[in-house]
Amino acid sequence: MAAAPKDEFVAVASGGRESPGHEEQQTGPLKASDQAVTFMTSIEPAELLKCVFRDSLVSVSESGRELGGFHVTVEFARKFQQSCVLLHAESQGTIDDNPCGTTVTTYLTTDLEVLQEDYYEYVHLKGQKMEKSCRTVQRDGQMVFDTVTTVGMNVKKETFSYPLSDLRGLVTEGSILLLMRLFVTRKKVPDHMVFISFNQGLRMVHSTFSELGLKQLDVGGNAAEVFGIRKTSHLSENSSSSWHCYFLEDGHLASRVHVGSPVTMKLLQLPSQQEKGNTHPHTVKTFFFLKNRLLQAVSHWLSVCILDFQKVPLHWEKDMLMRSEFLDRKDNIKTSHASYLRQHPEIRSLVSDFLQFLLLRKPDDVFQFARKYFLQFVCYRSTESHHNAPPLKKATPENSS
Structure with missing residues (x-):
């Protein structure tokens, strides 16, 4: 058998990394x-x-x-x-x-x-x-x-x-x-x-x-x-x-x-030369990698190269890095939305009341019905700002018909 190289990445026809059998005692x-x-x-x-x-x-x-x-x-x-x-x-x-x-x-x-x-x-x-x-x-x-x-x-x-x-x-x-x-x-x-x-x-x-x-x-x-x-x-x-x-x-x-x-x-x-010039599989990965440190330079480079990509379909779902970026962004948006809803519980009450009233009345023109329903809040808030009225109270749906 061929002699084995005794350090880093092993060459073919080698036995691997160095064997520790002949090491001297390390003092620190x-x-x-x-x-x-x-x-x-x-x-x-x-x-x-x-x-x-x-x-x-x-x-x-x-x-x-x-x-x-x-x-x-x-x-x-x-x-x-x-x-x-x-x-x-x-x-x-x-x-x-x-x-x-x-x-x-x-x-x-x-x-x-x-x-x-x-x-x-x-x-x-x-x-x-x-x-x-x-x-x-x-x-x-x-x-x-x-x-x-x-x-x-x-x-x-x-x-x-x-x-x-x-x-x-x-x-x-x-x-x-x-x-x-x-x-x-x-x-x-x-x-x-x-x-x-x-x-x-x-x-x-x-x-x-x-x-x-x-x-x-x-x-x-x-x-x-x-x-x-x-x-x-x-x-x-x-x-x-x-x-x-x-x-x-x-x-x-x-x-x-x-x-x-x-x-x-x-x-x-x-x-x-074709292999050296065929860099498009790494272009988007390079953009994400450099976006925080070389955003301006990369944006310019991307705009110059964009013509080369017009004939190459971009299947981002199959690109691991782009899909990872998409999922990270998706999670961040969902977290931000959930946080906002927790800070404003009145949103759920408002939307829930509107949907219940909508299903009870079943209007033919939903857009006109929604306009009348929410218009009362706009008018009430306008009056409140001019007269320093007390905090907004939930509107009674019967009054909006």
């Missing part, structure tokens, strides 16, 4: 550098907009044999009643002809703070199934990790938690992929940035990023200039694990390899 909570924290808080929504696209790569062995695929999608969404970024990544392939795969779904704030992340990996060996899942979620001021490990018929469940105050500068399986896209949009990896992350044993480790420079890479028979980033997890004082990732100028991932692994993930074809 690690801290991220001020530069790393500052970078995360400096991220602008407009930068995230440039990261909304899909990457699709294939995993190949040293001999050129195709082993599987690797896909990453970034879009805007909602989680826990707030706008956020949703990243979904998955890989599938084989290890010595045994099926394996990994899936990561991460919800992030605009400064890459993790709201929730679901990680799942599996390897199906002959006669034995191995699976591991981990849900990371914010709960009551803590970051809670719920893990389930299955080996054959044996199932092990564990729960760990850390105070959120100790996790400033945290990067996870999913946020790392988005973080590197942001580096590419800025065309620079800032110096002295040290982040914190977790290995498989949920032990804190330091993670750093550095530039590998520019180089030419063959993509589908075309020479493309790519920007390289090295991601390193410092597992112990004398042990580290690195990934080398190369990106096209627009942020698309072109190559990704775990140092020491015989497997390489690479882009087979340059993204077409």
